Amino acid sequence: MLDLIHQQLRRDCLTAADAIPLLAGKLRGQHVCVVGGLGFAGTWLAEMVAALNDERDARSRLTLIGREPHKWLQQYPWLRRDDISLQAADVRSSFEFPRDTTLVIYAAGTADPRKQASEPHRVYQSILFGLDNALTAANRLESVQRFVNISSGLVAGGVDSTAAVTEAAIGVLDFKRLHNLYAEMRRAGEAMVSAYASQFRLPVSTVRAFTFLGPFQPQDAPWAVNSFIQDALAGHEIRVHGAGSSRRSYLYGSDVAAWLLQALVAGEDGEVYNFGGDEPVSHEQAARWVSERTTPTPRVLVRTGTGDDTRSRDFVPDLSQTRRRLGVRVTVAPQGAVARTLQWQADCMGVARRLRDDGHPA
Structure with a gap:
């Protein structure tokens, strides 16, 4: 691999x-x-x-x-x-x-x-x-x-x-x-x-x-897509803070x-x-791209409950x-960037088995 x-x-x-x-x-x-x-x-x-x-x-x-x-x-x-x-x-x-x-x-x-x-x-x-x-x-x-x-x-x-x-x-x-x-x-x-x-x-x-994205970022990088990947590869729900409508362009x-x-x-x-x-891609959309390429498919949890900030902050x-x-x-389009980064991180963590067969970068 x-x-x-x-x-x-x-x-x-x-x-x-x-x-x-x-x-x-x-x-x-x-x-x-x-x-x-x-x-x-x-x-x-x-x-x-x-x-x-x-x-x-x-x-x-x-x-x-x-x-x-x-x-x-x-x-x-x-x-x-x-x-x-x-x-x-x-x-x-x-x-x-x-x-x-x-x-x-x-x-x-x-x-x-x-x-x-x-x-x-x-x-x-x-x-x-x-x-x-x-x-x-x-x-x-x-x-x-x-x-x-x-x-x-x-x-x-x-x-x-x-x-x-x-x-x-x-x-x-x-x-x-x-x-x-x-x-x-x-x-x-x-x-x-x-x-x-x-x-x-x-x-x-x-x-x-x-916003940059790809291999060679630390596995525990604290930015949104990196956090979504960490959640998915660990077998957890993908947590999206706020309404998920804030946008980044990768x-x-x-x-x-x-x-x-x-x-x-x-x-x-x-x-x-x-x-x-x-x-521009919303945090919720990026999280769903990660979810779709992971097995078992993790639930995307958009945290819009009391106390969460629902304002959109685009960058x-x-x-x-x-x-x-x-x-x-x-x-490299944003969906391809997410897929490539997910593949890299899964390989680095030794959990490539968590990726779907169609989850390889296009």
Whole structure:
């Protein structure tokens, strides 16, 4: 089963990359470094670089920078390759990039609300100290062509919850409330990036992440679809908090990686690009997709009783600018993204028997 999943990962990477004209050619000979590169985005970038080098003659190199690279290699031994290097670093302290680095992605700083609640100061340091250190190190490079900072769609704050969020949307955040810490730090990070670009003429673009989905997310990730998958694979009812009408639009990992590489080679100085799916899906619908692919079929419990919040809170990007400026498109539909993630998690947990025969990714 693992070989089949690896083949699916490779196919998805090539499909996503081939949807962007000339991407492999623009990456030829480039050395990409990813700070905070041992998580979801960095691992998908490793899969993408491996696919493009093997199948599209990209001849690019990738360096992933993070705290415990040996653990990453234990998890993903098939990514031990000559064209992928690992560099141990705590980004809260100063570090250097390999001298021949040409393209940089800053992906450090967890979006996990549990970490934000339990270790808020560490989250603050990882996002802001780490970003400052990365910008300083990038500014010392002789051949850096672009620095892409991964921010968050949450920086838009309290905008209309039913409208797709544009890059220009600005809402109000109560900075005194701890649950807004992550969004405030990402806002501060965007200001820092602008300062570096202005003072040092560093070529910087910003990506605002909305909802990503796919393999390489932690099994206990606290986001809605991940929680639905945990419930289903554990043999429990799938619990949907609130009315289930809040919507997300899911960008699958292979598209995330391809879009990030395109932002590196085609992004413009000072521009901001929303990254997310193009088809809003309610939490209830996502839960039913998970239920339909699991056996025995778990009941979907929409919790609309007394005390549950029944308001809809959408978190959906407007992709008009991203499509127009970067020329990207979604290649994995949301139902396929859910199916692929369910298959991956079931295999990792050793419970693939809980999936229906028709539950394999399409």
